[in-house]
Amino acid sequence: MNAEPAASETASLPPEVTARWQARFRAPRVSLPDWALHAPQRSLYASDVSGVVEQYAWDRTTEAHRQVTDRPNGTLIGTLSPDGEDVWWFADTDGDEFGVWMVQPFAGGEDRVAVPEVGPAYPAGLEIGSSLVAIGRSTDDGSELWLAPAGGTARVVYRHADPASVDALTLDDELLVVSHSEHGDPRYPALRVLRTATTTEDAPDVVAEKWDGEGRGLHALEFAPLPGDRRLLVGHERRGREELLVWDVADGTETEIVLDLPGDVTAGWYPDGWALLVGHDHAARSELYRYDLATGTLERLDTPTGVVRGATARPDGTVELAWSSSERPPVIRRADGPVVLAAPGEEPPAAHPVEDRWVPGPGGDVHALVVRPAGPAPYATAFLVHGGPEAADDDSYRARRAAYVDAGYAVVHVNYRGSTGYGSAWRDALTGRPGLTELEDVAAVYDALVAEGFLDPGRAVLTGGSWGGFLTLLGLGTQPERWAAGIAEVPVADYLAAYEDEMEGLRAYDRALFGGSPEEVRDVYVRSSPITYVEAVAAPVLVVAGANDPRCPIRQIDNYLGRLQELGKPHEVYRFDAGHGSLVIEETIRQVETALSFALRHVRP
Structure with missing residues (x-):
């Protein structure tokens, strides 16, 4: 099933506009460099x-x-061994996220399977030590954690039906931290510290354990980078937001780091082991601080307004970071200014500034970001809803957002209940009623922008990818009076079928989010499933789907498309041969071009 528009219906933009938005995608980018601990x-x-x-x-x-890797659908995950001698990278098949870890010498050479005993799986953490490697893997049977000593035989040290992962390894390879969800909810993991030399699957040598109870997750960030040091940096949410503590697993003591900052914080160690590089996220922006553990001094680093995607403190004390804003493209720079790494070629065109809106909603004030196109309001408007749901839209450079604005649309992002950066209660508010809860917040922002005169209610497009694609299809069926068109990319469309086909880690997440499996709470899944409301869909729909997607599998999308076909609902579908998105730039451009053409034909700006 692949409904294509007739040639006479194809809408296009002026060549100079098309060239501008495509240039933002084609301009080469680089990520924040990872560096080898001992090199x-x-x-x-x-x-x-x-x-x-x-x-x-x-x-x-x-x-x-x-260039280390060269594969048709790209290679997203890689890291270095501590001595800098080897590059480790994850090899999946055509974007399906299922594969094995490979190793290639840093200076170049043949690839080899890193640990042959560890079969293909979804990755669940990797820690490389000086003489030991810890590998996490996830399959439909659950989670396995392996230890592979240099020159020795790899062995399983942990196995469980619920999600678990490898999180941290001490500098001397003696202690391993794993996160687990044996209590039944992978959203709020617990931590277990194992002694690597003596632990086995049947007889784990447990040094320490920590769990904060239901509804409170713990996240092991990293051990202090000093010989013999047993201090573990941990993220917690005991006061309703992401904060920090230092846990000395040797003597069992912990020190909470209480910072007078709104929003969430995370951190990593400075190489000296006595200061933390703190990342602070609040209201769609982020900033960096240096925190001195001895004095408790918090010093803000000089970063412009925008979003820091990652940061690292180097051995000489300098801080490198990846930064962008809604107007300025990404740059890898030092906190004190100089550019560290730049891709060859011209930088992409500047984009458009975002404006903040705080709107009263049924669960509290909803934070939204809006972007204005040229010309007077009210605007034809595209609601670009983010995925996750545990994510957030922010003041960073977004080529897709800018493409819609270049085409003449206003853009609205809604950080609905379920989004991160606004506290634990906001993030968890969709539990038991996913999809419908978030769409109440989208509706509140929609209504406020209509009342403001910003939004033309007859020309509103709903679009998003992954969880945002799920919300798009669900919104078209539950709020048909609001939307003139919908564009759902790699969505959940039929939740019962999606649960059957998705990776086990996501099934566990769904059980926690919905309150059980479909066998236990079938009505809850049906209530939140887009296919339940397909008869009410009134707007034309475009669905973009990945053939090898393990997160939003193709069968459940075909079920939804089949129902649209049976009901005679206007729809189109674009399929691509990859997984949950594409790492191929020209393929991404084709998808955006397809989406813009669809929007222009059905909702004229």
């Missing part, structure tokens, strides 16, 4: 300079850059 002159980064996202090795001493 900091050796770094690894991801780049799409070839047109596909791949891994690149960078020797900072010689300034030599080398």
Whole structure:
């Protein structure tokens, strides 16, 4: 089933507008470089300079850059061994996220399977030590955690039906931290510390455990980077937001780090082991701080207004970060200003500034971001709803957002209940009623913008990817009077079928979110499933689907499309041969071009 528009119906933009939005996608980008702990002159980064996202090795001493991976659908995940001798990268099949860890020498050479005993799976954490590697894997049977000593035989040290992952390894390889959800809710993991030399699957040598109870997750960030140091940096949410503590697993003591900052914080160690590089996220922006553990001094680092996607403190004390804003494209720079790494070629065109809106909603004030096109209001408006749901839209550079604005649409982002950055209660408010809860917040923002005169209620498009695609299809069926068109990319469309086909880690997440499995709470899944409301859909629908998607599998999308076909609902579908999105730039451009053409034909700006 593939309904294509007739040639006479195809809408297009002026060539100069098309060239501008496509240039934002085609301009090469680089990620924040990862560096080897004991060889900091050796770094690894991801780049799409070839047109596909791949891994690149960078020797900072010689300034030599080398492409490590070269695969048709790209390579997203990679890291370095602590000695800088090896590049580890994850090899899946055509974007399906199921595969094995591979190793290639930093200087170049043949690829090999890193640990042959560990079969293909979904990745669940990787920690590389000086003489030991810890690998997490997830399959439909649950989770396994493996230890692979150098020159020895790999062995399973943990196995459970519920999600678990490898989180942290001490500098001397003696202690391993794993997160687990044996209590039944992977959204709020517990931590277990194992002694690597003596632990086995049947007889785990447990050094310490920590769990904050129901509704409160713990996240192991990393051990202090000093010999013999047993201090573990941990994220917690005991006061309703993401905060920090230092847990000394040797003596069992912990120290909460209480910072007078709104919103969520995370952190990593400075290499000296006595300061933390703190990332602070609040209201769609982020900033960086240096926190001195001895004095309790918090010093803000000089970063412009916008979003920091990642940061790292180097051995010389300098901080490198990936930064962008809604107007300015991404840059890898030092906190004190100089550019650290830049992709070759011209930087992408500037984009459009976002404006903040705080709107009263049924669960509290909803934070939204809006972007104005040229010309007077009211505007034809595209609601770009984010995925996750545990994510947030922010003041960062977004080529897709800018493409809609270039085409003449206003853009609205809604950080609905379920979004991160607004506290634990806001993030968890959709539990038991997913989809419908978030759409109440979208509706509140919609109504406020109509009342403001910003939004033309007859020309509103609902669109998003992944969870945003799910909300799009659900919104078209439950709020048909609001939307003139819908564009759902890699969505959940039939939740019962999606649960049957998705990866086990997501099934566990769904059980926690919905209150059980479909066998236990079938009505809850049916109530939140877009296919339940397909008869009420009034707007034309475009669905973009990945053939190898393990998160929003293709069968459940075909079920929804089949119902649209049976009911005679106007719809189109674009299929691509990858997984939950594409790492191939030209393929991404084709998808955006398809979406814009669809929007222009049905909702004229």
